[in-house]
Amino acid sequence: FFFFFKQKTAYEMQRGLVGSEMCIRDRLGNYANAREIFQKWMTWKPGKNAWWAYLKFEERMGEISNCRRVLNEYIDAYPELETYVKAAKFEEKLKNREGARDFYEKAIKELGERALDEKFFLQFIKFERRNWEMERVRTLYKFGLEHIPKDRAKHLYDAYIQFEKEHGSKDSIENVILTKRRHFYEQEIAKNALNYDNWFDYARLEESANEIQRAREIYERAIANLPPIEEKLHWKRYIFLWLNYATFEELYAKDSERAKKVFEKIVQLIPHEKFTFSKLWIMYARLFIRQKELDNARKIFGLAIGKCPREKVIRAYISMELQLGNVDRCRKIYEKYIEIFPENANAWIQYGQLEQSLEEIGRARAIY
Numbered sequence: 001f002f003f004f005f006k007q008k009t010a011y012e013m014q015r016g017l018v019g020s021e022m023c024i025r026d027r028l029g030n031y032a033n034a035r036e037i038f039q040k041w042m043t044w045k046p047g048k049n050a051w052w053a054y055l056k057f058e059e060r061m062g063e064i065s066n067c068r069r070v071l072n073e074y075i076d077a078y079p080e081l082e083t084y085v086k087a088a089k090f091e092e093k094l095k096n097r098e099g100a101r102d103f104y105e106k107a108i109k110e111l112g113e114r115a116l117d118e119k120f121f122l123q124f125i126k127f128e129r130r131n132w133e134m135e136r137v138r139t140l141y142k143f144g145l146e147h148i149p150k151d152r153a154k155h156l157y158d159a160y161i162q163f164e165k166e167h168g169s170k171d172s173i174e175n176v177i178l179t180k181r182r183h184f185y186e187q188e189i190a191k192n193a194l195n196y197d198n199w200f201d202y203a204r205l206e207e208s209a210n211e212i213q214r215a216r217e218i219y220e221r222a223i224a225n226l227p228p229i230e231e232k233l234h235w236k237r238y239i240f241l242w243l244n245y246a247t248f249e250e251l252y253a254k255d256s257e258r259a260k261k262v263f264e265k266i267v268q269l270i271p272h273e274k275f276t277f278s279k280l281w282i283m284y285a286r287l288f289i290r291q292k293e294l295d296n297a298r299k300i301f302g303l304a305i306g307k308c309p310r311e312k313v314i315r316a317y318i319s320m321e322l323q324l325g326n327v328d329r330c331r332k333i334y335e336k337y338i339e340i341f342p343e344n345a346n347a348w349i350q351y352g353q354l355e356q357s358l359e360e361i362g363r364a365r366a367i368y
Contacts, residue, residue, distance in 0.1 A: 035066075048078060055090070064094065081107055081120045088127065097131055116148045118156045125159070134167055150183055150190075157183065178209055193225045196237040200244065212253050219245040223266075232275040239277050242266040246283070256291055263287065267303075276304075278312035289320065309340045311347075322354075330354060 038054045051074040058066040071087045084107035091099035104124045108115045121144040128136045141160040145153055157180070164176045185202040188195065199222035206215035222241050227234040242262060249259040263284040270276060281304035288297035301317040304310070314337045321329040334351040341347050348367060355364035 035061075042073065042077075045077065048074075048083075051077065052086075068099075079111065081111065081115060081117055084111075085120065085123055092127065100127060116144075118144070118148060118153050121148070121156055122159065137163065145179060145183075150186055178205070181205055194227070196222065196225075196241055199225075199241060203244065203248070207248060207252055215248060216253070219248065230271050230274055235270070235275070235277075239266070239270070239280060243280065243283060246287070250287060250290075256287065259287055272308045276308040276310065278304075278310040278316075281310075281313045282316045285316070285320070294324070305336065305340075311337075311341065311344070314340075315350075327358065 034057065038057060041050060042054065051070065055067055055070045055074070058064075058070055067090070071090060075083050075087060084103050088100040088103035091097075091103060104127065107120065121140060125137050125140050128134075128140065141156070141163065144156050145160060148156065161176050161180070182202075182205070185198055185205065188198045189202070192198075199218065203215050203218045203222065206218055219241070223238075223245065225238075227238050242265075246259045246262040246266075249255050249262060263280075266280065267284065270280075281300065285297045285300040285304075288294070288300060297320065298317075301313065301320075304313045305317070314333060318330050318333050318337075321333065331354075334347070334354065337347045338344070338351060352364045352367040355361075355367060
């Protein structure tokens with residue numbers, strides 16, 4: 001233990017002696033030797049203060065190119081946000097705005113997620129504001145708020161609101177409000193992703209802002225949160241998310257093919273042997289009707305009746321064929337209706353009333 005202590009103390013003393021020697025040579029005007037000692041010292045991987053002393057030495061010598069070399073070596077030794085910021089401030093002091101900006105941008109590029117720090121972005125933004133680069137400022141605010149986790153960007157968000165109040169247009173202020181609401185919904189969803197009402201509101205927010213791609217992404221994130229239990233009560237709001245999604249694709253995004261794929265996916269997802277949703281089947285079929293694909297609409301109705309027969313679906317199928325004037329098809333569907341639900345008096349009455357309306361008295365009498 002004593003030997004280790006003596007070694008450590010000797011090393012620390014050696015560093016102190018190196019520093020003292022450099023100071024002496026610096027004062028004596030032996031700059032070349034002082035620089036050589038600094039360079040050797042840097043090979044020992046000293047602390048940050050040593051690098052800063054080296055930088056200050058070159059600055060006193062007026063060797064700006066050497067200063068920049070030292071700064072880059074300093075960053076290689078300590079690739080941290082603090083190091084990049086110091087380098088940027090050094091360039092700013094020399095009134096080299098592009099050089100300073102380059103260090104800030106390199107920090108984001110080279111450090112990746114480690115650069116997603118609220119304090120760093122506020123420093124970068126202050127630099128751009130000092131140079132009256134307001135569009136750059138706005139871009140930095142937006143980038144930071146989109147990439148830094150919401151719970152670590154409160155001061156950045158507050159500063160952005162104040163910035164837009166001072167320098168923004170009506171549209172930019174509205175965008176700030178939109179960003180604030182997005183922030184709110186993200187927080188609520190983080191608390192409980194199975195609260196489908198929050199997803200509804202979030203998607204509608206993006207729809208109202210005419211953000212088609214954002215709205216689509218919200219719907220995709222929402223439907224990824226399956227109900228925990230295969231019970232109809234737990235699935236109701238979830239299914240309405242899918243229905244809203246399909247409606248959005250057809251009416252807002254004007255993409256009926258995507259809407260069809262949405263319906264196709266949810267039909268495959270529902271455990272129909274346990275429960276189903278008549279509204280889903282009817283809306284699916286009506287999508288094809290609006291696209292004038294009547295055969296496909298009939299296939300959907302037929303699939304629903306074969307897979308999980310429900311009276312609402314059968315009545316909707318009959319209504320479609322009746323509006324198209326396909327009486328024989330209506331009769332076939334009614335026959336299937338009373339075959340599946342023979343004890344349903346309304347099915348028999350409606351079948352009889354159809355024949356009465358067609359003045360088919362014999363058929364009506366036979367049905368009754």
